[in-house]
Amino acid sequence: xxxxxxxxxxxxLSASVTLLGLTLVVFTAMHLIPGDFTEVLVxxxxxEFRKALAERLGLDGPLYWQYLTWLKNLVSxxxxxxxxxxxxxxxxxxxxxxxxxxLAVLSVATSIAIGAPLxxxxxxxxxxxxxxxxxxxxxxxxxxxxxxxxxxIFLYVFSKYALGLTVGDFVPLSVNxxxxxxxxxxxxxxxxxxxxxxxxxxxxxxxxxxxDQDYVFAATVRGRSMSQIVRRHFVRNASVPLLTVxxxxxxxxxxGSILIEQLFSLPGIGRYIFQAVQARDYPVVQAGVVMIAAxxxxxxxxxxxxxxxxxxxxxxxxxx
Amino acid sequence: xxxxxxxxxxxRLRRAMLSDTVSAVAAVVLVLILLISIFGPFLPIGKxxxxxxxxxxxxxxxxxxxxxxxxxxxxxxxxxxxIRVTFVLSTVSVAIAGLAGALVGISxxxxxxxxxxxxxxxxxxxxxxxxxxxxxxVVAIFRPGVTSAMAVIALITFPTMLRVVRASTLSxxxxxxxxxxxxxxxxxxxxxxxxxLPNVANVIVVQTIYSISxxxxxxxxxxxxxxxxxxxxxxxxxxxxxxxTYLEIAPWLSVGPGIILALSIMSINLVGDATRSFVDPTYRx
Numbered sequence: 327x328x329x330x331x332x333x334x335x336x337x338x339l340s341a342s343v344t345l346l347g348l349t350l351v352v353f354t355a356m357h358l359i360p361g362d363f364t365e366v367l368v369x370x371x372x373x374e375f376r377k378a379l380a381e382r383l384g385l386d387g388p389l390y391w392q393y394l395t396w397l398k399n400l401v402s403x404x405x406x407x408x409x410x411x412x413x414x415x416x417x418x419x420x421x422x423x424x425x426x427x428x429l430a431v432l433s434v435a436t437s438i439a440i441g442a443p444l445x446x447x448x449x450x451x452x453x454x455x456x457x458x459x460x461x462x463x464x465x466x467x468x469x470x471x472x473x474x475x476x477x478x479i480f481l482y483v484f485s486k487y488a489l490g491l492t493v494g495d496f497v498p499l500s501v502n503x504x505x506x507x508x509x510x511x512x513x514x515x516x517x518x519x520x521x522x523x524x525x526x527x528x529x530x531x532x533x534x535x536x537x538d539q540d541y542v543f544a545a546t547v548r549g550r551s552m553s554q555i556v557r558r559h560f561v562r563n564a565s566v567p568l569l570t571v572x573x574x575x576x577x578x579x580x581x582g583s584i585l586i587e588q589l590f591s592l593p594g595i596g597r598y599i600f601q602a603v604q605a606r607d608y609p610v611v612q613a614g615v616v617m618i619a620a621x622x623x624x625x626x627x628x629x630x631x632x633x634x635x636x637x638x639x640x641x642x643x644x645x646x
Numbered sequence: 647x648x649x650x651x652x653x654x655x656x657x658r659l660r661r662a663m664l665s666d667t668v669s670a671v672a673a674v675v676l677v678l679i680l681l682i683s684i685f686g687p688f689l690p691i692g693k694x695x696x697x698x699x700x701x702x703x704x705x706x707x708x709x710x711x712x713x714x715x716x717x718x719x720x721x722x723x724x725x726x727x728x729i730r731v732t733f734v735l736s737t738v739s740v741a742i743a744g745l746a747g748a749l750v751g752i753s754x755x756x757x758x759x760x761x762x763x764x765x766x767x768x769x770x771x772x773x774x775x776x777x778x779x780x781x782x783x784v785v786a787i788f789r790p791g792v793t794s795a796m797a798v799i800a801l802i803t804f805p806t807m808l809r810v811v812r813a814s815t816l817s818x819x820x821x822x823x824x825x826x827x828x829x830x831x832x833x834x835x836x837x838x839x840x841x842x843l844p845n846v847a848n849v850i851v852v853q854t855i856y857s858i859s860x861x862x863x864x865x866x867x868x869x870x871x872x873x874x875x876x877x878x879x880x881x882x883x884x885x886x887x888x889x890x891t892y893l894e895i896a897p898w899l900s901v902g903p904g905i906i907l908a909l910s911i912m913s914i915n916l917v918g919d920a921t922r923s924f925v926d927p928t929y930r931x
Binding site: 343344347348351352355356358359360455459462463466467469470471472474475478479481482485486577578580581582584585588589599600603604606608611614615618619620622623 | 784859886
């Protein structure tokens with residue numbers, strides 16, 4: 327396989343295999359739950375209702391047939407219905423998706439906006455013992471402080487003192503944009519601490535790698551100013567490593583937002599799935615896990631494709 | 647790797663670590679936390695399950711330096727028990743899953759292309775689940791508890807270790823000395839144990855350290871959601887969960903466990919960084 331088309335095909339195919347695998351894992355996990363699967367789905371249903379449900383969902387057939395039916399329904403957008411509200415799962419998700427997406431987008435933006443300048447400054451400050459000690463301790467701190475503990479601290483401080491940012495009451499964007507962002511700021515900050523640290527660390531490392539490059543040295547010799555070199559060489563070259571950490575960070579956000587949404591009572595997907603776990607609302611858990619894991623696989627696929635587009639050398643690397 | 651070589655490795659590692667201020671402080675903090683938590687039961691700070699050790703929701707005092715909780719139990723005693731639980735759970739799961747991941751990683755990569763492909767694909771699929779979601783699936787099958795938390799840590803550690811070891815094995819296999827060993831008739835067992843393994847071992851050690859801190863984070867997250875360690879047992883995460891209930895009137899219930907958790911994870915990570923820079927000279931802080 328050569329060229330961009332082959333590369334794209336390869337990535338899409340490999341992502342599809344992973345997607346198929348993950349549906350198989352979720353399907354197996356749900357069927358490993360003790361008890362008959364119709365009992366798991368409707369614990370309080372009458373035998374007649376269960377039988378009708380089993381027929382409708384294809385649960386009366388052999389296991390592989392059940393899997394295929396479920397897969398077919400997934401693909402056609404039928405995620406099942408919540409046991410508690412009887413609403414289609416898809417409908418429940420659609421209303422909550424924007425909150426989680428906003429949380430993720432704002433967190434990524436904050437991490438870049440704060441992390442990249444920090445990393446650039448510390449990178450340009452050099453590899454002196456003092457600078458590197460500070461940056462190591464800072465990055466170590468951001469990676470190690472659990473987001474839910476930071477969120478807890480925020481909750482305490484901001485509910486005790488009126489500091490402008492609010493906690494605990496979510497206001498939709500359409501109702502009052504200002505109150506909305508006041509409420510979103512703390513969850514976003516809790517989630518972005520890790521991002522800030524990783525983005526800063528990667529930016530710092532890129533600055534080092536580039537400082538060793540001959541063309542950067544040549545630019546210095548030609549009398550280019552520091553800001554010109556940063557703009558021309560550093561910013562461009564940092565994009566690939568930044569893309570890597572951001573895709574990893576997005577994966578972390580998909581899981582991390584569950585804790586933060588729960589802590590700050592945000593009506594997002596993560597909190598919904600968690601409530602479903604507590605209520606044993608298995609169709610919702612099943613659909614939610616598949617959706618988030620699929621989102622993660624698709625993010626990775628897009629990242630890989632972006633690599634290939636930015637840097638043609640990367641295309642070859644994926645064809646083991 | 648003989649025992650002697652392993653000893654030498656650790657002596658040199660210790661010297662390198664102590665010569666660097668940040669790493670030295672991190673190592674000392676880590677050792678202190680572990681020592682205090684091991685000797686916690688012998689310290690005069692009350693038992694973790696001793697109800698009425700002090701006043702209910704009492705603040706700081708000499709006998710209970712981190713305050714007391716809603717049942718009058720000493721928070722410090724509970725935190726020390728919590729570190730033990732969190733650390734042991736994570737270490738045991740990482741040890742089992744990491745070893746398995748390393749074994750599968752090395753053998754699949756070395757022996758068979760198809761096995762390698764299957765192992766890598768499996769790792770990709772397991773990688774697609776964020777730890778908490780994996781926790782949801784595991785809890786649905788096994789019910790919340792210690793076993794579920796350990797299973798989740800293991801399921802996260804395994805593919806990570808597998809990937810790292812696979813990459814390292816591939817790069818070592820391409821090195822000239824492996825070819826030379828094969829040509830000069832070094833036996834198959836010796837090639838694996840004397841040539842391949844010592845060069846992959848570094849990576850395994852570093853990844854194990856990082857995995858332990860990640861495992862502690864996963865365990866606390868799950869316990870914070872109430873899916874991990876169940877009462878009356880306590881881990882740092884479940885202490886934070888209990889603390890959240892009384893956050894406004896008794897913030898010390900959260901502060902103690904949170905700071906100790908963050909400190910342990912951070913010191914393990916920094917020790918991991920130091921080990922990494924020791925075994926991999928191209929890695930800069």
